[in-house]
Amino acid sequence: MLSYAVRRLLEAIPTLLVIVALSFFLMHSAPGGPFDSERVLPPEIEANLKAAYNLDKPVWQQFLIYLGNALQGDFGPSFTYKDFTVSELIGTGFPVSIRLGLTAIILAVCIGCTLGVIAAMRQNTSTDYTVMGFSMVGITIPNFVMAPLLTLVFGIYLGWLPVAGWGGGAINHMILPVVALALPQIAIISRLTRGGMVEVLRSNFVRTAHAKGLPERLIIWRHTLRAALLPVVSYLGPAIAGLVTGSVVIEQIFGLPGIGRYFIQGAINRDYTLVMGTVITYGTLIVMMNLLVDLVYGLLDPRVRYD
Amino acid sequence: MVQDITGGRARSELIAKAGEEVQGRSLWDDARRRLFANKMAVASMIVLGFIALLALFAPWLSPHDYDAVYWEAIGIPPTLENSHWFGTDANGRDLFVRTLYGARVSLMVGIVTTLVALIIGVTYGAIAGYFGGRVDAVMMRIVDVLYSMPTMFFIIILVVVFGRHIVLVFIAIGCVEWLTMARIVRGQTLSVKRKEYIEAARAAGVGIGAIIRRHIIPNVIGPVIVFMTLLVPAVILLESFLSFLGLGVQEPMTSWGVLISEGAQQMENAPWMLIFPAIFLAVTLFCFNFIGDGLRDALDPKDR
Numbered sequence: 287m288l289s290y291a292v293r294r295l296l297e298a299i300p301t302l303l304v305i306v307a308l309s310f311f312l313m314h315s316a317p318g319g320p321f322d323s324e325r326v327l328p329p330e331i332e333a334n335l336k337a338a339y340n341l342d343k344p345v346w347q348q349f350l351i352y353l354g355n356a357l358q359g360d361f362g363p364s365f366t367y368k369d370f371t372v373s374e375l376i377g378t379g380f381p382v383s384i385r386l387g388l389t390a391i392i393l394a395v396c397i398g399c400t401l402g403v404i405a406a407m408r409q410n411t412s413t414d415y416t417v418m419g420f421s422m423v424g425i426t427i428p429n430f431v432m433a434p435l436l437t438l439v440f441g442i443y444l445g446w447l448p449v450a451g452w453g454g455g456a457i458n459h460m461i462l463p464v465v466a467l468a469l470p471q472i473a474i475i476s477r478l479t480r481g482g483m484v485e486v487l488r489s490n491f492v493r494t495a496h497a498k499g500l501p502e503r504l505i506i507w508r509h510t511l512r513a514a515l516l517p518v519v520s521y522l523g524p525a526i527a528g529l530v531t532g533s534v535v536i537e538q539i540f541g542l543p544g545i546g547r548y549f550i551q552g553a554i555n556r557d558y559t560l561v562m563g564t565v566i567t568y569g570t571l572i573v574m575m576n577l578l579v580d581l582v583y584g585l586l587d588p589r590v591r592y593d
Numbered sequence: 594m595v596q597d598i599t600g601g602r603a604r605s606e607l608i609a610k611a612g613e614e615v616q617g618r619s620l621w622d623d624a625r626r627r628l629f630a631n632k633m634a635v636a637s638m639i640v641l642g643f644i645a646l647l648a649l650f651a652p653w654l655s656p657h658d659y660d661a662v663y664w665e666a667i668g669i670p671p672t673l674e675n676s677h678w679f680g681t682d683a684n685g686r687d688l689f690v691r692t693l694y695g696a697r698v699s700l701m702v703g704i705v706t707t708l709v710a711l712i713i714g715v716t717y718g719a720i721a722g723y724f725g726g727r728v729d730a731v732m733m734r735i736v737d738v739l740y741s742m743p744t745m746f747f748i749i750i751l752v753v754v755f756g757r758h759i760v761l762v763f764i765a766i767g768c769v770e771w772l773t774m775a776r777i778v779r780g781q782t783l784s785v786k787r788k789e790y791i792e793a794a795r796a797a798g799v800g801i802g803a804i805i806r807r808h809i810i811p812n813v814i815g816p817v818i819v820f821m822t823l824l825v826p827a828v829i830l831l832e833s834f835l836s837f838l839g840l841g842v843q844e845p846m847t848s849w850g851v852l853i854s855e856g857a858q859q860m861e862n863a864p865w866m867l868i869f870p871a872i873f874l875a876v877t878l879f880c881f882n883f884i885g886d887g888l889r890d891a892l893d894p895k896d897r
Contacts (some may be wrong), residue, residue: 301738308747312754426878428830430837430850431871434857442861531745538838539857549746550838553753561753565746 291581298573305569306356306562310349313558361563366555367548372563375548380567382452383537383544387529389464394471394525399518401472402479403506406514409484417476424473430535433466437539450541463540467532471525478521482514489513512586519583523576530568624815627891634887637880644877648700651693659694660845662686671865679869682852683859691847692870698848699877702763702832703825709767710828711821714774719805719813721775722782733779736772744769748831752840762841766831770824777820781813815892822888826881833874849874 327335336342343351355362361372405417440462441449448459486492487510495505534546541547545564552560628634647654657663657677667685671678679688721732751765785791786809794804829849835841836850844851849870856867 304738309750312750315754422879422882426826426882427871427875428833428878430834430857431853431874434853434860434867435871437857438860438864438867534745535834535838549749550840553749554839556753558753561750565750568746 290584294577294580298577301573302566302570305573306353306566307349309562309565310352311345313562314345314348356563356566361566362559364552364557364560366551366557366560372559375560376545376563376567379543379545379548382542383533383546386460386463386467386536386542386544387526387533389460390467390471390529390533391522391526393464394468394475394529395518395522397468398472398475399479399511399515401476402481403483403511403514405476405480406483406487407506414480418480421473421476424469425477429466429470429532430539432469433462433536433539436462436466450539452542463536463542466539467529467536470532471528474521474525475518478517479514482517483510486510486514516583516587519579519586522582523579526575526579527572530572624888624891628887631887631890633883637883637887640876641880641884644696644873644880645700647693648696651690651697654693655687655690657687657690659690659847660686670863680863680865682855682866683863688852688866688869691852692849692873695847695849695852695870696873696877698759698842698846699829699832699850699874702759702766702848703829703881706763706767706770706828706832707821707824709764710771710774710824711817713767714771715778715810715813715817717771718775718778718780719782719809722779723786723801723805723809725783725786729779733776736775740772745831745834748835749838749840752835759842759846762832762835766828770828770831774817774820774824777816778813781816782809785809785812819885819889819892822881822885826878826885829874829881830878 333342341348352362359373361376364370364372364375367375401417401421405414408414437449440447447462449462452459492505492510495509500509533544534549536542537544537546538550545567548560549564549568551557552564651659655678663681663685665685667681667683669677669681671680671688677687677689679692682688682691717732717736721729748765748769751768752762755761755765791804791808794808799807832841832848833850833853836848837854839854842848842851852870853867853874856863856865856870860867
């Protein structure tokens with residue numbers, strides 16, 4: 287188990303390296319530099335600026351310097367948010383994004399699994415069809431459509447919830463973004479749970495449990511759910527990636543001060559250091575989460591052996 | 594002699610008739626039959642066809658141009674007057690014709706990009722699967738590494754680096770979306786390449802390129818088609834996502850993502866600006882998903 291974890295951790299390193307290298311070299315192959323402007327700088331000043339940012343060195347040296355700094359959590363200065371380093375910006379945005387994402391994933395797993403179990407227990411009844419119909423809607427309608435629609439209904443027409451802003455993390459400010467972020471995942475998780483439950487409910491060991499005269503509740507909780515939720519656990523990796531991507535657009539729509547907004551602002555303003563810093567942060571997060579999910583999966587499924 | 598001829602003809606007619614009665618059903622006939630028995634899939638195809646026709650004939654369906662500004666009609670709700678059927682946007686442009694132009698862009702992105710992904714993915718997967726061994730291991734390891742990366746962010750980096758040109762958006766998305774295709778094709782190829790007819794072709798001296806092109810690719814095409822139908826909506830979604838964030842299609846050209854983004858900003862006083870493009874996008878995505886599901890059921894050999 288431990289050696290497996292260590293090996294997976296080591297395998298994550300090349301992936302992370304590729305992420306850093308790809309984003310670095312792509313950014314450097316872009317036409318135009320950060321100091322191109324309407325006003326032509328005197329050559330000495332430009333040379334000094336370039337020296338200050340190490341831009342006068344060969345590209346591979348710049349890469350090594352960047353890599354070394356990034357390992358120490360230093361992603362360089364931001365070109366658009368003057369006076370801030372990229373690390374500072376990420377530092378302020380990270381708690382917001384993490385809080386949003388964590389709440390959304392917990393909500394998605396709880397509601398998704400509950401709905402899936404209910405649908406599977408009442409298979410082929412109107413309850414089942416309603417849940418699955420809603421989940422189809424949730425899967426198909428993208429969150430950048432869902433979020434404005436939710437805002438329109440609950441924020442503007444009904445006036446129950448604030449339309450935008452973070453409000454220092456107040457609960458009522460979090461409801462709409464979290465729901466909009468979690469809805470597609472709720473839809474997918476409920477489908478997976480239903481599928482898993484339906485399959486497991488038909489299996490022999492559940493029939494044996496019934497024959498033993500175990501109460502229904504116990505059969506569901508102790509026997510069925512554990513096997514039925516395995517597909518959900520293995521989906522958590524992609525779910526986290528989906529949430530991270532979704533959070534970018536949700537933060538943009540609701541004007542939340544998370545990393546996603548810095549990422550988009552950076553992308554629109556061609557702020558290379560900011561974009562690279564956020565991409566590396568996101569990439570690391572996703573790779574690490576996938577690792578964690580794989581390990582948890584191994585713990586839950588005794589058939590998975592670490593060799 | 595004469596008798597013999599007529600007898601022969603009668604027999605051949607008989608054989609022909611018998612042949613009609615027990616006519617063999619190919620895999621594709623079977624699949625088609627099952628697909629057309631699926632009501633949701635058929636309805637989706639009709640709706641999608643309708644949207645595609647609207648998109649195709651957009652310039653002739655409305656008296657307005659997609660970039661024409663009507664100063665006297667800024668942000669008016671849907672009305673039959675002046676044929677602003679979907680109303681106008683905050684700049685006084687006709688929303689009906691803009692939504693249809695959005696459909697053009699979105700459908701085109703979906704199809705072109707899927708083709709890019711198809712070509713790269715099928716070639717890559719077929720080569721990896723056919724050669725197997727070390728070539729396969731290295732090629733698939735590359736796919737694994739690329740796979741575990743946050744694709745969305747790379748598309749955005751590509752867009753940032755190479756500018757916000759629509760063709761680049763196509764290519765950027767296509768370059769990222771071929772990975773799953775490559776995996777599917779590789780898996781299929783591995784199972785097909787051991788078949789006798791491949792061996793026969795090789796024995797007959799057919800070259801590797803021809804074997805991949807003539808024998809392997811046609812035999813792995815089923816799952817690929819299913820994946821393609823599911824990739825098109827995913828790509829449309831991606832493009833809308835990019836455009837929504839302001840990184841995709843640029844003004845005055847438009848796409849559903851741009852329209853939804855504009856609508857979201859105006860939804861307090863002009864909800865129709867959000868609702869019409871959102872409905873078009875959602876319906877299109879629904880249709881592709883239903884057709885994809887239908888195709889998967891139709892082509893799944895486990896059903897037989």
